[in-house]
Every structure is written in C-alpha cells, then in structure tokens.
Amino acid sequence: MKKTIGNIFVGLLYLILYLPLLVMVVFSFNAGSSTSVFKGLSFKWYVELFTNSTDVGVPVRNTLILAVISAVIATVIGTAAAVYIYYVRSKLWKNTLNTVTNIPMMNPDIVTGVSLMLLFVFVGRLVGAVNSLNFFTLLIAHITFNIPYVILNVLPKLNQTDPHLAEAAQDLGSTPTESFFRVVLPAIMPGVTSGFMMAFTLSLDDFIISYYTTGTDFQTLPLYIFNMVKKPVKPHIYALYSIIFLLVLAVLLFTNISGMKDKKEKK
Amino acid sequence: MKKILSVMLVILMAAVPLTFSACGANAAIEEPRAVYTRDYAGTTLNVFNWGVYISDGSEGTLNVNKAFENLTGIHVNYTTFESNEAMYAKLKSGAVSYDVVIPSDYMIERLISEDMVQPLDFSKLTNYDLIDDSYKGVFYDPDNRYSVPYNVGMVGLIYNTTMVEGTPDSWAVMWDEKYADQILTFDNPRDAFAIAQFLIGVDVNSENKADWDAAADKLKEQNKVLQGRVMDQVFAKMEGGNAAIAPYYAGDYLVMVENNEDLAFCYPKEGTNIFMDAACVPKNAQNYEAAMLYINFLMEPEVALANAEYICYASPNTAVINNPEYEYYENEILYPDPETLPPTEYFHDIDPEIRSYYEKLWESVLLAD
Numbered sequence: 212m213k214k215t216i217g218n219i220f221v222g223l224l225y226l227i228l229y230l231p232l233l234v235m236v237v238f239s240f241n242a243g244s245s246t247s248v249f250k251g252l253s254f255k256w257y258v259e260l261f262t263n264s265t266d267v268g269v270p271v272r273n274t275l276i277l278a279v280i281s282a283v284i285a286t287v288i289g290t291a292a293a294v295y296i297y298y299v300r301s302k303l304w305k306n307t308l309n310t311v312t313n314i315p316m317m318n319p320d321i322v323t324g325v326s327l328m329l330l331f332v333f334v335g336r337l338v339g340a341v342n343s344l345n346f347f348t349l350l351i352a353h354i355t356f357n358i359p360y361v362i363l364n365v366l367p368k369l370n371q372t373d374p375h376l377a378e379a380a381q382d383l384g385s386t387p388t389e390s391f392f393r394v395v396l397p398a399i400m401p402g403v404t405s406g407f408m409m410a411f412t413l414s415l416d417d418f419i420i421s422y423y424t425t426g427t428d429f430q431t432l433p434l435y436i437f438n439m440v441k442k443p444v445k446p447h448i449y450a451l452y453s454i455i456f457l458l459v460l461a462v463l464l465f466t467n468i469s470g471m472k473d474k475k476e477k478k
Numbered sequence: 479m480k481k482i483l484s485v486m487l488v489i490l491m492a493a494v495p496l497t498f499s500a501c502g503a504n505a506a507i508e509e510p511r512a513v514y515t516r517d518y519a520g521t522t523l524n525v526f527n528w529g530v531y532i533s534d535g536s537e538g539t540l541n542v543n544k545a546f547e548n549l550t551g552i553h554v555n556y557t558t559f560e561s562n563e564a565m566y567a568k569l570k571s572g573a574v575s576y577d578v579v580i581p582s583d584y585m586i587e588r589l590i591s592e593d594m595v596q597p598l599d600f601s602k603l604t605n606y607d608l609i610d611d612s613y614k615g616v617f618y619d620p621d622n623r624y625s626v627p628y629n630v631g632m633v634g635l636i637y638n639t640t641m642v643e644g645t646p647d648s649w650a651v652m653w654d655e656k657y658a659d660q661i662l663t664f665d666n667p668r669d670a671f672a673i674a675q676f677l678i679g680v681d682v683n684s685e686n687k688a689d690w691d692a693a694a695d696k697l698k699e700q701n702k703v704l705q706g707r708v709m710d711q712v713f714a715k716m717e718g719g720n721a722a723i724a725p726y727y728a729g730d731y732l733v734m735v736e737n738n739e740d741l742a743f744c745y746p747k748e749g750t751n752i753f754m755d756a757a758c759v760p761k762n763a764q765n766y767e768a769a770m771l772y773i774n775f776l777m778e779p780e781v782a783l784a785n786a787e788y789i790c791y792a793s794p795n796t797a798v799i800n801n802p803e804y805e806y807y808e809n810e811i812l813y814p815d816p817e818t819l820p821p822t823e824y825f826h827d828i829d830p831e832i833r834s835y836y837e838k839l840w841e842s843v844l845l846a847d
Contacts, residue, residue, distance in 0.1 A: 245737035247718030266534040343573040427524040430557040438529030438558040443713035
C-alpha cells in the first residue's frame with residue numbers, strides 16, 4: 212500500500228515536471244501555426260528551422276558564442292580564485308573571501324543586472340563611448356555572474372585533495388607551475404568541469420542580466436523570444452527548443468552511462 | 479569527463495551552422511524602385527524594431543534584412559524590443575546608439591518633444607510618395623519631418639460565434655455576466671483603460687483625473703466576469719476555444735481565424751484605438767545615410783508587401799493597398815470602409831503626472847475583487 216502511494220506520488224511528480232516539455236515537443240510537430248489547435252503531424256517547422264534563412268539563427272549563434280566564451284573565461288578565473296582561497300592561511304580572511312563569493316549568488320538577478328548596467332553606462336560616459344553597452348559589457352556581465360559558481364564547484368574538490376600533494380611534487384623536482392598543472396589540476400578536474408558546465412548553462416538561459424547589459428549589436432535567444440510578447444511564438448521556436456532538450460538529454464545520458472562505466476572499472 | 483565535454487561542445491557547435499545555414503533563396507528583390515548606392519558598403523546599421531515585426535524569410539517569405547544587405551553591402555544589426563517603454567528606456571539611457579527605431583505614434587511624439595530624434599532627409603526618401611496621404615501629417619509628426627509610417631492597426635473585438643449569442647457591436651459585451659469567466663482583456667493599462675473609456679464616452683487622452691477615476695471604476699466592475707488579462711496568450715486561448723471574447727489587434731484576428739473558423743470580429747460602435755508604427759532616426763545615430771537607404775528600402779513595393787503579409791497589419795503603402803495580388807487586398811477588416819467605421823482615436827503622449835496617476839489606478843483595479 213505504502214509502495215503504491217509512493218509510486219503514484221513519484222509518477223505525478225514526473226508527470227508535472229515533464230508534461231510541459233512533452234506538450235512543446237508535440238506542438239513542434241503541428242502542421243498548423245497555432246499553439247492550441249493541432250492540425251496534424253508535420254515536420255514543417257523542423258524543415259523551416261534548418262533550411263530557411265530565418266533570423267532565429269543569429270540569436271542562437273549569439274547565445275552559444277556568449278555561453279562558451281564566458282564559461283571558459285569564468286572557469287579560468289574561478290579556478291585560480293579557488294586555488295588562492297584554498298591556500299589562504301588566515302581563517303578570517305578565508306571566511307571573508309567565501310562570504311564575498313556567496314553574496315553575488317544570493318543577490319537577485321535584477322539587482323546584479325541594473326547595477327552592472329549603471330556601472331557600464333557610467334564608465335562609458337567617462338570615456339565618451341557612443342555605445343557604452345555592447346557585446347563586451349554583456350560578456351563581462353556573464354563572466355561576473357558565472358565566477359562564483361565555478362569557485363563553488365572547485366573549492367570542495369580542492370578540500371578533498373591532500374594539501375601536501377603539490378609540495379610532494381615539488382620535492383620530487385617539479386617547478387611550482389608544473390606541480391599545479393600536472394598534479395593539482397588533474398586532481399580537481401571534475402570540479403572544474405562541473406563548474407564549467409554550470410557556467411555554460413547559466414549563461415545559456417540568463418535573461419534578466421542580459422536584458423540590462425546588452426547593447427545594439429548582440430541579442431541572445433532568451434531576449435529574442437521575450438520580445439515576441441505581442442505576437443504568438445512561432446512553432447519553429449518549439450522545434451528549436453525540442454532539439455535543445457534532446458541535446459541536453461543526450462549529454463546527460465552519455466555522462467551517466469560513462470560515469471557508471473568509470474565506477475565499474477574502479478571496482 | 480573531458481571527453482564528454484568536448485563531445486558536447488562539438489555537438490553544439492555542429493548545430494550552429496545548421497540552424498544558421500542561410501540559403502538566401504528569398505534574399506533579393508526583383509526590381510528596386512529606387513536607386514541604392516553601394517557607397518556605404520561595409521558599414522553597420524543598427525535597427526531596433528518590435529519583436530516579430532519584419533518579414534524574416536520564414537515559410538518562403540522575403541528576408542528583408544538580408545535583401546537589404548545584398549543590395550547595399552551594409553551590415554544590418556537587427557535587434558528587437560517588446561514595448562514602446564522598453565525601447566524608450568534603452569534609448570534614454572544614452573548607453574546605446576541606434577540608426578533606425580520603429581516605435582508607435584505616442585512614443586514618437588515623446589521622442590520628438592524630448593529632442594531624441596532627428597529630421598529625416600526626404601530628398602533621399604524617394605519612395606515616400608507611395609505612402610497614403612491619410613497617414614501623413616498625423617498628430618505626432620504634423621509636418622512630416624521625423625517619421626515614415628511602417629504599419630497601421632486598430633483594436634477590435636474578437637468573439638467565438640459558438641459561445642456568443644448574436645453579433646455584438648459594443649464594448650458592453652465585455653461586461654456581460656452571461657459570459658462570466660470567458661472574457662479576456664489587455665494586460666496593460668493603456669489598452670485596458672481605453673476600452674472602458676470608449677464605453678463610458680470619455681476621451682482616451684484625457685488630462686482630467688476624474689475621467690480616469692470613472693474608467694477605473696468601470697474596469698473594477700469588469701473584474702468579476704474576467705477570465706484573465708493577456709497579451710500573446712490571447713492566440714492560444716481564442717484559437718483553442720478557451721475564451722469567448724477578447725479585444726486584440728485586427729491583423730492578429732486574421733491569424734487566429736485561420737486556426738479557428740468559429741471566430742468573428744467587429745469594430746465596436748463606441749469607437750476604438752488606432753495605432754501607427756513609424757520609422758525614426760535617433761539623435762545619436764552613427765550611420766544616418768545608411769538609415770535613409772534602409773527607410774527608403776522599407777517602402778519598396780516588394781518589401782512593404784512582404785512585410786504586410788508577414789505581419790498581417792494594415793499597410794500605409796499604396797503600392798501594397800492597391801495591389802490585387804496582395805493576400806489581404808480589399809480586406810474589410812484591415813481596410814474597413816471609412817464610411818461605416820466607428821470613430822477611431824490615437825493614443826497621445828500623456829502628461830507624466832496623469833500617467834503615474836492612471837498607473838496607480840491600474841494597480842487598484844488589479845487588486846480589487
């Protein structure tokens with residue numbers, strides 16, 4: 212009895228989680244343009260997405276470029292910062308650094324967005340720029356909100372490693388740089404990777420901060436879709452999202468399967 | 479882990495060129511009416527327009543921006559906004575410079591009064607003679623110096639004939655208790671107030687607070703019959719038969735009726751809102767000459783036709799209106815007979831004090847039972 216209730220509960224939970232996605236995927240195969248009337252099965256919108264030179268290609272490309280670049284830079288800076296925080300001796304200084312790292316994550320996006328915009332506009336006026344908001348301000352904004360998440364992913368991994376590992380490597384004759392890249396970095400690599408993934412996905416779907424910091428030349432997909440408020444969202448957007456969803460699913464499955472294999476090998 | 483990451487990136491990167499593959503099938507117009515110089519090839523033009531408001535090459539339509547790029551060699555940086563107010567905020571911040579913006583009437587009035595747009599060089603806009611005279615000299619730009627009309631539209635009443643008895647011809651039906659929980663209205667104060675204002679017979683641009691109070695009282699009465707306040711959700715609701723009555727733009731009704739034949743449309747007898755979106759050039763534009771080329775290009779018969787059929791709003795361009803091949807040629811909803819059409823009223827830019835007053839009233843309407 213308890214088991215059935217549990218199963219029903221879990222079933223309902225996943226239904227609620229995945230039903231919207233399912234509806235979206237179904238409507239991406241709609242022959243008509245409506246979002247509520249299903250006119251028959253068709254691959255029309257997928258063909259549309261891939262063959263026609265619709266404008267949606269530009270925001271998609273922009274979003275990916277921004278996500279990759281900002282995630283890479285944030286990962287480098289964030290990892291370096293985590294290593295520094297790890298080696299800090301003073302407890303007070305360490306706690307301060309940890310708290311300062313956490314504040315931007317707790318901060319509502321809108322506050323981060325508006326304050327970044329004010330800063331950019333202020334600096335822009337100071338140097339007399341015509342477009343104080345542009346691709347680089349957007350990039351800086353994304354790197355900024357990504358860094359704390361990278362630090363948060365790397366620090367625990369560092370804490371798990373033996374603090375004397377790097378010293379041992381240096382005892383055996385490697386330079387400090389070598390010992391970092393050949394001993395410490397491989398040990399914390401899983402943390403760095405998950406930090407990168409997190410930064411990548413956060414950047415991919417950020418709307419609020421981008422809304423305030425973007426300029427004339429660079430519009431990301433979330434902004435592009437938000438601006439469709441007056442008109443119905445076209446089904447080729449559903450097709451695009453269905454593909455993104457499938458990609459994410461594929462990556463997750465791949466990660467989990469290879470993760471299971473790794474564990475087996477270790478055993 | 480590294481492997482997974484690289485695989486993921488490869489997949490994503492591979493997906494980009496696919497979605498971005500521009501076949502360019504519909505990226506040229508056949509016979510340009512005006513002459514387009516390539517003197518500005520290689521420069522960049524920043525265009526700021528409403529979302530989903532230009533023919534973009536989907537479903538075999540003309541890709542207007544690509545066609546312009548191919549013709550002139552000017553790179554078009556095309557971005558979108560979701561409301562006049564969002565556009566204004568971006569422009570006012572002074573942090574960005576656009577060369578062409580396409581806001582609505584009352585917003586252009588504000589931009590002109592705040593000296594944020596500059597006069598256009600009509601000697602270069604050789605296609606301007608195509609614009610219908612009835613759309614020239616409108617209140618926001620009485621001397622035709624700052625703007626070129628892009629699209630016109632009117633608000634009307636959309637209803638489902640299987641759910642509504644007879645043929646409504648008045649905004650009063652939106653207060654009818656027979657249709658409780660089946661009525662939708664606009665989710666923004668100006669449009670929602672306008673309906674109440676037309677119904678009780680007050681000026682939509684009134685500077686008198688008492689008029690706004692009266693309209694707010696009328697709106698509060700409506701709360702008990704409303705199903706919800708919507709913008710683009712109106713498409714799904716009306717097409718799916720989930721609501722009986724909704725006010726929306728005439729052109730959008732034409733899209734809805736394709737998906738649900740039971741829908742009908744009328745212009746209520748009390749009068750309705752008319753709007754016009756027009757192209758302007760902001761004061762701090764960096765590429766004025768290219769902006770002139772672009773605005774002229776938007777008036778090209780082929781371009782205007784593609785846009786009119788894509789956006790489904792009424793065109794101010796005579797080359798479109800008088801073209802028998804135009805999908806909505808002599809369409810009674812987009813181009814109603816002026817003789818039988820109820821009075822129409824543009825929104826004007828309202829005094830900031832009144833604006834904040836009605837915004838406060840709007841909140842009280844939202845909170846009232």
